[in-house]
Amino acid sequence: MTLKLAVVGHTNVGKTSLLRTLTRDVGFGEVSHRPSTTRHVEGARLSVDGQALLELYDTPGLEDAIALLDYLERLERPGERLDGPARLARFLEGSEARQRFEQEAKVLRQLLASDAGLYVIDAREPVLAKYRDELAVLGSCGKPLLPVLNFVTSAQQREEEWRDALARLGLHALVRFDTVAPPLDGERRLYESLALLLEKSRPQLERLIADHEQQAHARHAAGLRLIAELLIDCAACRRSVGADQQAQVQALHQSIRQREQACVQALLRLYAFRAEDARAGDLPLLDGRWGDDLFNPETLKQLGVQVGGGIAAGAAAGAGIDLMVGGLTLGAATLIGALAGGGLQTARNYGERLLGKLKGQRELSVDDNVLRLLAVRQRQLLDALSARGHAATAAIEVQAGQDSGWRQGKLPAVLRQARAHPRWSSLNPQARLQQAERQEAVERLVAQL
Numbered sequence: 001m002t003l004k005l006a007v008v009g010h011t012n013v014g015k016t017s018l019l020r021t022l023t024r025d026v027g028f029g030e031v032s033h034r035p036s037t038t039r040h041v042e043g044a045r046l047s048v049d050g051q052a053l054l055e056l057y058d059t060p061g062l063e064d065a066i067a068l069l070d071y072l073e074r075l076e077r078p079g080e081r082l083d084g085p086a087r088l089a090r091f092l093e094g095s096e097a098r099q100r101f102e103q104e105a106k107v108l109r110q111l112l113a114s115d116a117g118l119y120v121i122d123a124r125e126p127v128l129a130k131y132r133d134e135l136a137v138l139g140s141c142g143k144p145l146l147p148v149l150n151f152v153t154s155a156q157q158r159e160e161e162w163r164d165a166l167a168r169l170g171l172h173a174l175v176r177f178d179t180v181a182p183p184l185d186g187e188r189r190l191y192e193s194l195a196l197l198l199e200k201s202r203p204q205l206e207r208l209i210a211d212h213e214q215q216a217h218a219r220h221a222a223g224l225r226l227i228a229e230l231l232i233d234c235a236a237c238r239r240s241v242g243a244d245q246q247a248q249v250q251a252l253h254q255s256i257r258q259r260e261q262a263c264v265q266a267l268l269r270l271y272a273f274r275a276e277d278a279r280a281g282d283l284p285l286l287d288g289r290w291g292d293d294l295f296n297p298e299t300l301k302q303l304g305v306q307v308g309g310g311i312a313a314g315a316a317a318g319a320g321i322d323l324m325v326g327g328l329t330l331g332a333a334t335l336i337g338a339l340a341g342g343g344l345q346t347a348r349n350y351g352e353r354l355l356g357k358l359k360g361q362r363e364l365s366v367d368d369n370v371l372r373l374l375a376v377r378q379r380q381l382l383d384a385l386s387a388r389g390h391a392a393t394a395a396i397e398v399q400a401g402q403d404s405g406w407r408q409g410k411l412p413a414v415l416r417q418a419r420a421h422p423r424w425s426s427l428n429p430q431a432r433l434q435q436a437e438r439q440e441a442v443e444r445l446v447a448q449l
């Protein structure tokens with residue numbers, strides 16, 4: 001049997017937002033800061049392997065519970081003592097359920113038709129009489145209610161007040177679930193608490209928990225893979241330049257930016273977020289501004305990437321990309337020094353390309369620090385996406401992370417290796433992306449990320 005839950009509560013507390021987050025559907029219903037946004041009951045179904053396990057119903061917000069409770073109390077005839085459901089039945093048959101209390105009647109009908117209710121609370125609000133009356137009206141449906149404290153990450157939250165008040169009303173189980181920034185184990189806690197109230201539905205709820213965790217794990221692994229492919233593509237990318245060096249540097253910058261952008265888009269799709277939501281939300285990675293910053297030594301510094309002399313000078317000259325010879329990034333001076341010092345081994349290994357250099361051909365590739373920056377940024381984005389609720393509307397702010405391993409020291413050996421394999425890069429002509437060696441390199445990099 002599919003478990004049916006009604007999501008109920010005061011208007012504007014985040015009921016529709018909770019549905020968006022639980023269904024991972026950014027397009028569910030309509031969310032707005034104005035009250036009375038949801039006007040009708042709307043459902044969503046969660047299935048695992050084609051089997052429907054849970055149906056969630058969004059309902060209109062309650063607005064005038066005080067008046068409704070008064071009205072319900074006056075429905076009893078002299079000498080009569082009805083219990084909650086009997087009183088509600090009388091109310092729902094009457095004309096007021098189609099007129100003055102039309103919205104409230106929709107909510108109560110849905111709760112009566114469900115196995116339990118999730119009562120969403122704006123934890124920033126003081127516990128006012130209207131909320132107590134709301135709970136009294138909802139409680140008269142005779143269905144288990146699980147309070148869900150929303151907005152708990154806000155500085156103005158009054159969680160303790162709510163816990164006390166709910167306990168006094170006999171509601172001892174509750175969950176904290178901020179719909180915009182849900183805790184990582186939020187779903188698990190929510191479904192486990194429900195299983196305590198609905199013992200018969202425990203097997204479904206446990207399947208949902210297991211599936212949810214498996215999906216999260218698979219998504220994260222796929223995200224790391226997207227990042228590894230980005231890094232391999234960029235590390236292996238190179239451009240031969242002759243006289244038109246400035247233009248080629250620009251073109252390479254452009255390709256790398258577009259490639260990072262493609263990775264951002266792919267990560268957003270993987271996590272079922274909308275590209276335009278993020279853009280509207282001023283995601284720094286998306287608004288185009290970062291593009292001018294990527295090769296800027298100041299940006300690198302801000303993000304904590306150590307800036308060596310070579311790149312600082314190169315970047316200041318508008319390059320940020322250095323001459324590359326056979327998997328090494330060398331400044332021109334180093335190169336000439338190596339030749340002068342009779343670096344025979346080097347000359348033997350890279351003879352042809354060294355000759356090319358001497359004939360005035362140069363090869364551009366992406367600097368180590370740019371690769372580091374790409375890795376740091378994309379890791380941050382991935383972390384932000386996995387912690388983001390599908391009700392979130394604000395920007396993901398990508399800041400400097402703590403992955404200091406990436407910022408200092410050597411790049412992972414696979415990336416240095418990739419530099420010597422131009423065919424591993426989708427940004428190069430004649431790319432061979434399906435090559436077993438490249439696939440293996442991607443896997444090795446995933447393991448290191």
Ligand SMILES: Nc1nc2c(ncn2[C@@H]2O[C@H](COP(=O)(O)OP(=O)(O)OP(=O)(O)O)[C@@H](O)[C@H]2O)c(=O)[nH]1
Binds near residue numbers: 031034152
């Ligand atoms: N910061 C923050 N904002 C939230 C959270 N949950 C909801 N909101 C915002 O609160 C407002 C109301 O959210 P809705 O999901 O439309 O609320 P609702 O309970 O469905 O409202 P009605 O349908 O009008 O009863 C929107 O502006 C949401 O973006 C939350 O956990 N944190």
Ligand SMILES: [Mg+2]
Binds near residue numbers: 015016029030058061
């Ligand atoms: Mg709503």
